[in-house]
Amino acid sequence: MCLGVPGKVLSLSSDGLSALVDFFGVKRELRLDIVDEPVKPGDYVLNHVGFAIRRIPPSEVEETLALFDQILKEAGSEDLMAEDVRGEIASGKERDRA
């Protein structure tokens, strides 16, 4: 539950309080209330329970994505890490309901 999931910022809301973020092909709205630094489209952020908790420095994006990529790609039906990652992705708001 504390694993979080990284995603790429696609756009910011007009009030700047939320962002549309792509998580391995799934697009969700994230709140930006507690992110540590300002974010802009193209940045990667770490999502935990629907909130961006950290902007991932560009030099560290690739290494961060590798683990999650691997977990989601090779996960069986009952893989706990994949289950937690999918739960974190589902924590964002679906755009049409945003």
Next chain:
Amino acid sequence: MPSPAEELKFRDPDKARALTEALEREVEAIGRSPVAVMHVCGSHEQAIARFGLRASFPRKLDVIMGPGCPVCVTDTPEVDEAVALAAQGARVCTYGDMLRLPGTSKSLADAQADGGKVEVVYSVSQAVDLARQRPAEQVVFFASGFETTAVATAATLLAGVPENFSVLSSHKYVPAAMDVVSEMKETNIEGFIAAGHAATITGWGIFEPFARRTGTPVVVAGFEPLDVLAAVVELVRLIRLKRPEVMNCYPRCVTKEGNRAALAKLWQVFDVVGGNWRGIARVPRGNLELKPEWDRVNARHRFRIDTAAVGGAEKNLLADQCICGSIMSGLAKPDQCKLFGKECRPESPVGACMVSSEGACKIWHVYGGHPDLKEVA
């Protein structure tokens, strides 16, 4: 498809081999057995078990999962409060893992089966949305999780919530539990691996007073198999050198100060208070409760919660044999429990550690009983 363990070696075999050899040398140099270290994060146990990391650990090294699962340490009376609120007609929203956590006589899943309004959400924001959609109902968010998760609850309250929304806080504060475990003489933990993403919020500096006071080194670790392995090597080296310091092995995500914006919001909303952690102990400063100025959104103040109506059932003989408390204190391993994999399974959990995807028993069960390749090979 290679097994996860093969995959680990495949990703960077030279680095993995070098780390494994370094670990062997460091443990040998200490000259004691076992050298016991503890991590306090369910995601670390998942990584260790999933990627077969215990096979890379020397026999003389014991890497134990401590109280690193917020769901598992949520105490029975807290579940009773949520079950009582559902019985009293509130719509209770909570993270999925909380659903099957046993209360005195009922879980929230039981409350749901009884016709109670219980909803699984992935974010506190989804609970707030439900409250907005149903203004005639009382919507209570049964909030679990460590500080990483509590900051989201805090930010949500600070952003403003509808009148019919309130919070039943079961948020826990990890550093306090490390204090308690390090004081248990019988566990003899010589070093701690701190959870990477909790430290993203709090910063690694928060562990410095702990390391000095207890003489126990702390290493902050990420979740890549090689991250975990590298952190264990550093931790054992600090133990050998008798240097009670804090080392940040996860600089990709963790700074000394942490996320200041998030911490400011956390402490605007929450106080640390003493509380019982299921099966472990009373943990001074272990619970995060809403500050008095937030009483109006605190379910414990808004409602008269009648836990007597949902508790006090006949004695549960199975639960008496459960050793979750000893497991979370590092005194026993999941497969030393006689219920493990028999009466206690993920689909019918007896103890809290078999409920959550971050519970040690569920992790060991899913990844094959005793996830140590040396022993199963």
